[in-house]
Amino acid sequence: MLNRLTDSLNFQTQALSLRSERQRLLASNIANADTPGYQARDIDFARALREATGDLQPAGQLAATQSGHMSPLAGARSDSQKTYALAAQTNLDSNTVDMDRERANFADNSVKYEATLRFINGAVRTTLDAMKSPNAA
Amino acid sequence: MSMFQIFSVSGSAVSAQSQRLNVVASNLANADTVAGPDGQAYKARQVMFQTQLMGAGNDVGSAGVRVSTITEDQTPGRRVLDPKHPQADADGYVTYSNVNTVEEMVNMISASRSYQNNIEVMSTAKSLLLKTLQLGQG
Numbered sequence: 606m607l608n609r610l611t612d613s614l615n616f617q618t619q620a621l622s623l624r625s626e627r628q629r630l631l632a633s634n635i636a637n638a639d640t641p642g643y644q645a646r647d648i649d650f651a652r653a654l655r656e657a658t659g660d661l662q663p664a665g666q667l668a669a670t671q672s673g674h675m676s677p678l679a680g681a682r683s684d685s686q687k688t689y690a691l692a693a694q695t696n697l698d699s700n701t702v703d704m705d706r707e708r709a710n711f712a713d714n715s716v717k718y719e720a721t722l723r724f725i726n727g728a729v730r731t732t733l734d735a736m737k738s739p740n741a742a
Numbered sequence: 743m744s745m746f747q748i749f750s751v752s753g754s755a756v757s758a759q760s761q762r763l764n765v766v767a768s769n770l771a772n773a774d775t776v777a778g779p780d781g782q783a784y785k786a787r788q789v790m791f792q793t794q795l796m797g798a799g800n801d802v803g804s805a806g807v808r809v810s811t812i813t814e815d816q817t818p819g820r821r822v823l824d825p826k827h828p829q830a831d832a833d834g835y836v837t838y839s840n841v842n843t844v845e846e847m848v849n850m851i852s853a854s855r856s857y858q859n860n861i862e863v864m865s866t867a868k869s870l871l872l873k874t875l876q877l878g879q880g
Contacts, residue, residue, distance in 0.1 A: 621874075625745040628870070632748040632863050633805040636755030638856055639762075640791040640807055684803055704859070715866050722873055729878045 610732060617725045619657040623650060624718040626682065631711045634690075634702050641698035645690035645707065653681035745874075747797050747804045748867040752860040754794060754806035759857040761809050762789045766850045773841040776829045784839035786815040786846075815840055 627648055637643040655661040656679075663680025680686060692701040765787050772784040792810035797803070817840050825834035 622744070625870075628867065629744045629747050629751070629804055632751050632867065633803070635859055635863050636751050636807050637791075637793055637805055638859070639759075639852070640793050643793055643805070646803070687803070708859070711863065711866070715870060718870055719873060722877060725877060 614725060614728055616658055617721055617728065620654055621718065621721045621725065623648075623653050623657060623682075624714060624721060628711070628714050628718060630687070631707055631714060634707045635704070635711065638700070638702045638704055638707075641700060643700050643702060645702045646687045647690060647710070648687050649681045656680040656682075744797075744804075745867055745871055749864060750796055751804050751806045752864045752867075754796075754808060755860045756857055756864075758789070758791055758807040758809050759853050759860065762791075762853045763850065763857070765789050765812065766846050766853060769841045769846050770843065770850075772839050773843050773846075775839050776827075776836055783819040783837045784841070785819075786839065786841045787812050788815065 627650060630646055630648060634645045634647075637645075652661065656663040661680075663683075664686065665683065666679035667674070667676060669676045677683070690701050690703065690706070692699075693703040693706065769786050775784045777783065789809045790811045790813060791807050794806040794808045795804070796806045818837075819840040820838040821835045822838060823834055824830055824836045827836045830836050
């Protein structure tokens with residue numbers, strides 16, 4: 606029964622943690638805007654979310670059949686499957702951080718992070734309202 | 743919680759950029775010096791940035807920045823004919839530092855823009871985290 610109360614929150618929770626991970630990646634890109642040879646990276650958010658919610662089997666996942674087995678990150682979130690940004694303009698030091706694009710992505714991701722927070726807040730409020738006694742007005 | 747890592751990533755970038763700004767300041771200050779501490783003309787310095795991987799486990803992939811080395815520009819300094827100058831050599835030439843003032847000003851603007859960018863990233867991350875702390879409170 607308690608499961609059903611929290612099941613609806615699960616999707617948003619996964620989305621929130623993926624948003625925070627993407628935020629961290631974009632911050633790394635912005636931090637390395639002047640580092641020679643740095644390649645800007647990003648995650649495929651739609652694929653990562655489908656993998657996190659179980660709609661899609663993460664590519665490259667190791668089968669853990671015993672307690673001692675390691676289970677490294679697999680799928681779109683793993684280091685090897687993050688996307689590389691193409692250089693918008695050629696750069697002498699082969700750095701592919703395009704500050705305009707990164708800032709736009711960062712702003713977009715912050716707004717969507719906040720939207721997810723509001724969705725969770727709304728779901729919590731709805732559940733709390735449903736639990737209230739009808740006499741309490 | 744992976745968002746907390748942003749502070750160390752952007753913090754490392756801010757400190758690297760401030761070091762770059764420091765080097766630019768010393769280059770500009772020495773643009774017209776004739777002799778450095780070793781008796782030779784001052785050589786322009788430049789910082790080299792390097793990616794520094796941070797975080798472990800699920801946080802792997804955070805990339806901070808650090809200053810790997812500070813290199814000295816080895817191009818010969820500006821030579822000016824001024825036989826009356828106390829530092830003039832046998833031919834009457836004075837060797838000034840090899841600082842290119844225009845290049846340094848451009849470097850300064852670039853460093854201060856990057857600095858501001860990283861500060862903004864940190865303040866955005868901070869406000870998002872504060873809102874996350876209030877999750878479920880109404």
